[in-house]
Amino acid sequence: MGVSGRVLVLGGTGEARRLAAALVADGVDVASSLAGRVTAPVLPAGEVRVGGFGGVDGLAAWLDARAVRAVVDATHPFAATMTASAAAATGAVGIPLLRLHRPGWVAQADDDWRWVDGLGEAADAVQGFGSVFLTTGRQGLGAFAGLTAHCLVRSVDPPSPPLPARTTIVLARGPFTVADELELLRRHAVEVVVTKDSGGAMTAAKLTAARELGLPVVLVRRPPLPPGVPTVATVDEALAWVHDAVGPRRA
Numbered sequence: 001m002g003v004s005g006r007v008l009v010l011g012g013t014g015e016a017r018r019l020a021a022a023l024v025a026d027g028v029d030v031a032s033s034l035a036g037r038v039t040a041p042v043l044p045a046g047e048v049r050v051g052g053f054g055g056v057d058g059l060a061a062w063l064d065a066r067a068v069r070a071v072v073d074a075t076h077p078f079a080a081t082m083t084a085s086a087a088a089a090t091g092a093v094g095i096p097l098l099r100l101h102r103p104g105w106v107a108q109a110d111d112d113w114r115w116v117d118g119l120g121e122a123a124d125a126v127q128g129f130g131s132v133f134l135t136t137g138r139q140g141l142g143a144f145a146g147l148t149a150h151c152l153v154r155s156v157d158p159p160s161p162p163l164p165a166r167t168t169i170v171l172a173r174g175p176f177t178v179a180d181e182l183e184l185l186r187r188h189a190v191e192v193v194v195t196k197d198s199g200g201a202m203t204a205a206k207l208t209a210a211r212e213l214g215l216p217v218v219l220v221r222r223p224p225l226p227p228g229v230p231t232v233a234t235v236d237e238a239l240a241w242v243h244d245a246v247g248p249r250r251a
C-alpha cells in the first residue's frame with residue numbers, strides 16, 4: 001500500500017531530484033519546490049511548484065493549506081535563507097523537518113586550498129593572479145567586479161552585471177568530466193580556481209583538474225545550519241526518514 005500525506009521536498013539539487021523520484025516510486029504523495037532561478041530547470045518527478053513562498057509566514061501558510069506532514073530541505077548547502085525559513089516554518093506549523101546536506105569536499109595531501117568566509121574574501125584572495133576561474137554560480141559575482149585579472153565565469157544562465165572588466169562567460173550545466181575541466185583550465189590559462197564548498201560529485205572534477213595542474217583553489221566555507229534540525233548526508237537516509245515520518249514503504 002502507498003502512504004498518504006503530502007511530503008514537501010525543497011529542491012534545486014540532484015539529491016532533491018533523486019529523493020523525489022524514489023518517493024514517487026514508493027507511492028508517497030510528494031511535491032517538490034524550486035526557487036525558479038534557472039530558466040530551464042531539470043524537473044523532479046511528481047508534482048513541482050516553482051517560486052518563493054513569501055518568507056517564513058508564506059511557507060507556513062502553504063504547509064498548513066496543503067496539510068503537509070513532513071518536509072525535507074534538500075536545497076543547496078549555500079541556500080541559507082531557504083534553510084532558515086524551512087526551520088522556522090515547520091517549527092511554527094509543528095511538523096517534522098529533515099535537512100539533506102551533502103558532505104563538503106575534503107582536500108588531498110598536495111592540494112593548495114585556501115578557505116575563505118564569503119565571496120568578498122574570495123575576491124581578496126585572488127588579488128595578484130592574472131587569470132581566475134569563477135565557479136561560484138551566477139549570484140554574487142558583483143563581489144569580483146573590481147578584479148582586473150581575466151575572469152572566466154561559468155554558470156547555467158547568463159550572469160548579470162556588475163562583472164569584472166575582463167570577463168569570459170561559459171554557459172554550461174554539470175556534471176563535468178576531469179578531461180573537460182583540464183581542457184577549459186588550459187585553454188584559458190587559469191591560474192586560480194574559486195568555488196563554493198558545494199560538495200558532491202557533479203562539480204568535483206574541477207578540483208581534480210586543479211590538483212593535476214598544481215593550481216590553488218579558493219574555497220568559500222558553507223554557512224552554518226540552523227540548530228536542532230536533524231541532518232543526513234544521503235538520499236537513502238532521507239528516504240528512510242520520510243517513511244518513518246509519514247508511514248510504511250509500499251509493499
Ligand code: NAP
Nearest residue numbers: 011012033034035052053054055075076078079080081082
Ligand atoms: P536562498 O538565498 O536560500 O533563498 C532565497 C529565497 O529564494 C528564499 O527565501 C525563497 O523565497 C526562495 N527559495 C530558495 N529556494 C527555494 C526553493 N527550493 N523553493 C521555493 N523557494 C525557494 O536560495 P539561493 O541560494 O538563491 O538558491 C535558490 C535555489 O537554487 C535553491 O533551491 C537551491 O537549492 C538552488 N541552488 C543554489 C545554489 C547556491 O549556490 N546558492 C547552487 C545550486 C543550486 P521566499 O522567502 O519567498 O520563500
